[in-house]
Amino acid sequence: MIGVILLSTVLTHIIPQGEYEIMVHPETNQINVVQGSYRIIDAPSVSIFETFMAIPEGFILRADLIASILLIGGSFFIIEKTGALKDGIEYLTSALRGREEVVLVLVSLAFLTGGALSGLQEEIIAMTTVLLYLTARLGYNSFVAVAISFGSAILGAACSPINPFAVGIAQKETDLDFLSGSGFRLIFMAIAFIFWMYMIIRYANRNKVVKEEKLHIKVKSLNKRSAFILGLVVLSFVFLIVGVLNYNWGFNEMSAEFFALALLVGIIGKLGINGTSEAYIEGFKSMIFAAMIVGLSSSISIILERGLIIDTIIYGLFTPWQYLPKSLSAISMLISQSLLHFVVPSYSGQAVLTMPILAPLSDLIGLSRQVCVLAYQYGAVMMDLLIPTNGGLWRCWLLPVSHLISGLSLPLDSSWLYWPLLPLP
Numbered sequence: 001m002i003g004v005i006l007l008s009t010v011l012t013h014i015i016p017q018g019e020y021e022i023m024v025h026p027e028t029n030q031i032n033v034v035q036g037s038y039r040i041i042d043a044p045s046v047s048i049f050e051t052f053m054a055i056p057e058g059f060i061l062r063a064d065l066i067a068s069i070l071l072i073g074g075s076f077f078i079i080e081k082t083g084a085l086k087d088g089i090e091y092l093t094s095a096l097r098g099r100e101e102v103v104l105v106l107v108s109l110a111f112l113t114g115g116a117l118s119g120l121q122e123e124i125i126a127m128t129t130v131l132l133y134l135t136a137r138l139g140y141n142s143f144v145a146v147a148i149s150f151g152s153a154i155l156g157a158a159c160s161p162i163n164p165f166a167v168g169i170a171q172k173e174t175d176l177d178f179l180s181g182s183g184f185r186l187i188f189m190a191i192a193f194i195f196w197m198y199m200i201i202r203y204a205n206r207n208k209v210v211k212e213e214k215l216h217i218k219v220k221s222l223n224k225r226s227a228f229i230l231g232l233v234v235l236s237f238v239f240l241i242v243g244v245l246n247y248n249w250g251f252n253e254m255s256a257e258f259f260a261l262a263l264l265v266g267i268i269g270k271l272g273i274n275g276t277s278e279a280y281i282e283g284f285k286s287m288i289f290a291a292m293i294v295g296l297s298s299s300i301s302i303i304l305e306r307g308l309i310i311d312t313i314i315y316g317l318f319t320p321w322q323y324l325p326k327s328l329s330a331i332s333m334l335i336s337q338s339l340l341h342f343v344v345p346s347y348s349g350q351a352v353l354t355m356p357i358l359a360p361l362s363d364l365i366g367l368s369r370q371v372c373v374l375a376y377q378y379g380a381v382m383m384d385l386l387i388p389t390n391g392g393l394w395r396c397w398l399l400p401v402s403h404l405i406s407g408l409s410l411p412l413d414s415s416w417l418y419w420p421l422l423p424l425p
Contacts, residue, residue: 001296008300008343009051012307017043019311020357038315046307054306058299066291068251069125070284075262076127077283078276082269084229085130091222093137100138101201107134108152108200112193115156117241119165119348121384124149125290136209144204151385155196158381159189164244165348166381170373173355181370229265236261297345304343313343314357322365330371333358337379342387347380 021037046054059066079085096103114120124131131145138144157163161182171178222230236257243249243257266276304310317340321332337354344350354376362372 001293005051005055005296005299005303008303009046009048009307012046012303012309015307015309015312017041017045017308017312018315019308020315022356038311038319040312041308043308046303050306051303054299054302055296057302058297059295061302062294062298064251064255065294068255069291069294070287071255071262072258073125073287073290074280074283075258075265076130077286078262078266078269078271078279079229079233080130081271081279081282082226082229082265084226084233084265084269086133087222087226088230089130089134089137093134100140100204103134103138104140104144104148104201104204105197107131108148108193108197111149111152112156112189114237115153115158116160116163116189117156117244119157119163120153121150121157124153125287139208140204141207141209143207144200147200147203151200152193152196154382154384155192156189157384158377159185159192160377161185161189162245163381164248166351166377167373169348169351170355170376173351174359174369174373176369176373181374185374225268225270229268232261232265232268301344301346301349310344310353313340314354318354318358318361322361326365326367329365329367330375333367333372333375334379337376338383341380341383345387347384350380351376 018038018040021034021039023034092103093100111120111124127149128145131149132142135142135145135148157166160167161179162168167185168178171180239257240249240254243253247253262280263276266272266279271279301310304313317336318333321329321336324332337350340354341347341350344353355372358372358376359369362369
């Protein structure tokens with residue numbers, strides 16, 4: 001991450017500075033870019049001092065997300081500490097023994113829904129140990145744990161008709177009605193999910209690991225305390241969905257809800273006040289790496305914006321495809337959005353940067369603005385499965401290296417380095 005930050009600074013000395021003329025709508029205060037207004041300007045490049053200043057500024061810029069990672073991550077650590085998640089997993093895997101593929105589909109569907117509704121991503125970090133325990137009980141390796149959780153969530157976020165941080169922002173920036181084109185997106189998401197599950201199940205069955213004897217203990221029923229705690233967790237997600245859809249909840253509201261949930265669960269789980277506090281501190285410790293990655297990745301965007309090369313990159317990536325046929329223009333737009341996501345790791349920030357420019361360009365070549373938004377969704381959001389600046393993906397793999405799950409040394413090997421290839425046949 002530090003290397004990418006330094007590279008971004010070097011790019012501000014190489015790439016010409018440029019900018020588009022911006023116009024603010026007097027009634028809606030919506031920012032629009034004036035078509036054909038890009039021009040080269042003379043501006044200073046980013047200095048080394050400004051580079052290091054961008055690091056704390058990046059943390060401040062994403063303070064709400066960092067707080068969310070710590071608070072929500074800590075809450076799931078407490079839930080795990082009560083043993084409720086482990087009990088639930090043991091009950092689920094015992095009840096569906098011999099039908100492991102059904103468990104994979106159910107868990108993937110849950111994370112797909114989370115990604116579609118709220119762009120679930122970094123929050124998965126807190127559930128990594130639980131997911132590894134689940135896949136170990138099913139006889140699958142750690143690849144499968146990441147695929148059914150992080151992979152499914154990204155798929156949901158990319159194909160969703162209602163993700164407020166992706167399609168919601170993009171449609172607002174292009175003056176499209178929210179939820180317009182939902183039918184197509186839902187059908188495409190269903191097809192993509194079926195194909196995704198086919199790849200996961202095929203990979204999982206071809207790469208099974210030996211189950212430990214202790215994983216075969218039969219669980220007859222779920223105790224009342226664990227069932228009640230799990231019920232509260234499900235209810236909290238229901239409140240989260242209602243809050244996001246009806247009350248425009250953001251990271252702060254999510255953090256507050258899960259903080260309250262953690263305190264309640266700690267008391268019900270007989271951790272006590274001190275035990276709950278100590279568990280929260282442990283949860284913070286496990287989340288701090290992911291929080292640092294998020295802060296550092298935000299610094300990259302700050303440097304590129306301060307060096308005034310973001311508009312130049314956008315101009316260079318997107319201007320050439322306006323001379324292509326419509327179908328090729330759409331594909332080129334998708335590829336350009338994918339490439340841009342490497343230097344703009346926030347897909348919500350990428351929507352704000354690119355949509356005001358691409359909407360008028362789409363109009364000029366006769367391309368639907370809805371297609372413009374789809375190219376952004378599928379191009380930018382799906383790239384979170386690949387880009388090295390994604391904190392959620394990094395942490396999902398680094399956490400298993402330093403933890404032993406329930407006394408088991410899970411089968412971890414160098415195959416995690418090839419995550420971008422998973423789970424292609």
